[in-house]
Amino acid sequence: MLAVTFRFYGNLNDFLPGDRRNTLIEQRMADHAAVKHPIETLGIPHTEVGAILVNRQAVDFAYRLDDGDRVEAYPP
Numbered sequence: 001m002l003a004v005t006f007r008f009y010g011n012l013n014d015f016l017p018g019d020r021r022n023t024l025i026e027q028r029m030a031d032h033a034a035v036k037h038p039i040e041t042l043g044i045p046h047t048e049v050g051a052i053l054v055n056r057q058a059v060d061f062a063y064r065l066d067d068g069d070r071v072e073a074y075p076p
Helices: 010-015 036-041
Strands: 002-008 025-029 051-054 057-059 070-074
Touching: 002 010, 002 036, 010 070, 025 036, 036 070
Parallel strands: 002 070
Antiparallel strands: 002 025, 051 057, 051 070
């Protein structure tokens, strides 16, 4: 089981429930999913995301997540 931490910035928080806005969200997943899938599972439409950083490195939606990754998503 992988544990990945997500943080959303700006108006991306509008898509999240109140208790998940502007905070770190730990998500557990069974496999090395592409980063696009858990972002959408959390309720953020991928079309609203302008930039994604994983461990402070820019990546695209196809990036395969690994245990301990920290994902930051920014609006355009």
